Amino acid sequence: HFASVARVPGDPILGLIDAYRADSNPAKLDLGVGVYKDAQGLTPIPRAVKLAEQRLVDSETTKTYIGGHGAPEFGEQLLRLVLGADSALLRDELAGATQAPGGTGALRLAGEFIARNLPGRGIWLSDPTWPIHETLFATCGLKVGHYPYVDASNQLQVEAMLAALAQVPVGDVVLLHACCHNPTGFDLSQADWRRVLEVVKARELLPLIDFAYQGFGAGLDEDAWAVRLFAAELPELLITSSCSKNFGLYRERTGALIVRAADSSQLADVRSQLAAIARNLWSTPPAHGAAVVATILGDSQLHALWAEEVEAMRLRIASLRSGLVAALQPHGLDERFAHIAAQRGMFSYTGLSAAQVQRLREEFSVYMVSSGRASVAGMAEQRLEYLAAAIARVCA
Numbered sequence: 201h202f203a204s205v206a207r208v209p210g211d212p213i214l215g216l217i218d219a220y221r222a223d224s225n226p227a228k229l230d231l232g233v234g235v236y237k238d239a240q241g242l243t244p245i246p247r248a249v250k251l252a253e254q255r256l257v258d259s260e261t262t263k264t265y266i267g268g269h270g271a272p273e274f275g276e277q278l279l280r281l282v283l284g285a286d287s288a289l290l291r292d293e294l295a296g297a298t299q300a301p302g303g304t305g306a307l308r309l310a311g312e313f314i315a316r317n318l319p320g321r322g323i324w325l326s327d328p329t330w331p332i333h334e335t336l337f338a339t340c341g342l343k344v345g346h347y348p349y350v351d352a353s354n355q356l357q358v359e360a361m362l363a364a365l366a367q368v369p370v371g372d373v374v375l376l377h378a379c380c381h382n383p384t385g386f387d388l389s390q391a392d393w394r395r396v397l398e399v400v401k402a403r404e405l406l407p408l409i410d411f412a413y414q415g416f417g418a419g420l421d422e423d424a425w426a427v428r429l430f431a432a433e434l435p436e437l438l439i440t441s442s443c444s445k446n447f448g449l450y451r452e453r454t455g456a457l458i459v460r461a462a463d464s465s466q467l468a469d470v471r472s473q474l475a476a477i478a479r480n481l482w483s484t485p486p487a488h489g490a491a492v493v494a495t496i497l498g499d500s501q502l503h504a505l506w507a508e509e510v511e512a513m514r515l516r517i518a519s520l521r522s523g524l525v526a527a528l529q530p531h532g533l534d535e536r537f538a539h540i541a542a543q544r545g546m547f548s549y550t551g552l553s554a555a556q557v558q559r560l561r562e563e564f565s566v567y568m569v570s571s572g573r574a575s576v577a578g579m580a581e582q583r584l585e586y587l588a589a590a591i592a593r594v595c596a
């Protein structure tokens with residue numbers, strides 16, 4: 201049976217985890233997968249999460265299944281976090297959350313929903329985008345197209361993006377990154393978002409907004425600005441929300457697909473389809489991470505502590521960005537890499553070539569994705585000079 205099975209290359213991002221682990225160089229630096237690390241190079245469990253977990257250990261009475269849409273209290277709290285606690289959509293029951301195993305699970309659920317229920321619709325991704333967007337939607341059988349986003353000179357191309365979206369077939373799906381664009385770190389301005397919204401309306405496109413980094417760009421509410429604008433202005437919208445990064449719950453696989461519909465009956469129709477699709481994908485979602493999130497968001501003290509912790513991560517990443525540019529200054533490279541300080545979120549499209557990335561790995565044990573994407577969130581203050589010197593060497 202298995203003799204005919206071909207071997208495929210490892211995942212371009214997750215494969216770096218193994219390569220980094222296997223590297224015995226004590227100076228190694230992991231800027232590969234998007235995982236936040238503290239100054240000691242560890243990925244801490246937020247204190248709010250630990251406290252919520254302790255509470256759950258004492259209070260949890262059963263491990264029976266949670267329903268197809270996940271835990272209702274998680275869905276309610278997440279909707280408030282994403283759409284705003286005072287959102288009219290929640291009062292009018294025009295939005296619902298279906299829990300999924302992480303943001304990736306939510307994307308898969310969205311892709312299967314589109315393939316099954318909106319036949320013939322293509323999906324349009326930014327060029328570049330997270331590589332799994334490409335393979336995941338293709339796996340769902342969707343026709344995948346691209347709109348320009350960041351060009352070879354490593355600059356945001358808003359006019360080209362808008363011109364391309366204006367040519368997309370009426371009714372197609374367009375995937376947008378809410379904030380902290382992965383892989384580039386370049387985000388749209390509020391004025392840009394309003395222009396995208398006009399094109400979406402004119403072409404009657406269905407936006408699927410990937411919201412994986414809430415709190416890592418400009419703040420928890422600030423990062424939701426475009427999501428909330430689109431949810432207020434459009435009758436129909438899909439949003440994938442991830443709790444992996446902002447709650448530090450990576451391995452607990454916690455996220456949701458949020459649907460905004462024109463009326464509550466339509467919402468119920470769509471949600472019935474999502475539950476049916478999820479049943480065939482993962483049956484019911486994992487409970488623990490969602491219970492942690494619901495516990496935190498449902499308790500004012502834990503909520504406040506968590507918000508502080510997210511803000512501390514956000515500010516530290518921003519200071520690592522400016523710190524790296526400062527460390528590149530003695531090498532005469534601060535202007536060339538000034539964009540690193542201006543980009544937002546965990547990632548930076550550095551502009552380094554695949555060959556330079558390879559040299560960084562082979563000669564300095566610095567790991568980043570071959571596209572030149574560096575996870576700034578994986579840097580450490582005391583390693584910035586090492587990194588800057590390594591970059592200078594491969595740029596010489």
Ligand code: LMR
Nearest residue numbers: 213232233234235330382
């Ligand atoms: C990344 O892009 O590194 C993160 O979104 C983690 C992942 O699953 O790839």
